Amino acid sequence: MNFGILPLEFVDPAEYDQLGNGDILVLKDLRERLPQGRILIENRTRGRTFEACHDPSPRQVQVLLDGGLINWVKQRL
Numbered sequence: 001m002n003f004g005i006l007p008l009e010f011v012d013p014a015e016y017d018q019l020g021n022g023d024i025l026v027l028k029d030l031r032e033r034l035p036q037g038r039i040l041i042e043n044r045t046r047g048r049t050f051e052a053c054h055d056p057s058p059r060q061v062q063v064l065l066d067g068g069l070i071n072w073v074k075q076r077l
Helices: 013-017 028-037 058-063 067-077
Strands: 023-027 038-043 050-053
Touching: 023 028, 023 050, 028 038, 028 050, 028 058
Parallel strands: none
Antiparallel strands: 023 038, 038 050
């Protein structure tokens, strides 16, 4: 998370098998959904939508929203 990378886990692990190389994934309404712990992901290549989850602390959510730890610290100086 320190580098602004969001670790996600499939809500339904079977969705992993529905992904292919080169698929275009879009994280829908990320800024609004991030604090809720569930992200809606649209696979535009295959016309599917699925959910992923994460379990960061409120501080980690803010670090992610700020684009990483360096940006988070910079905004607080």
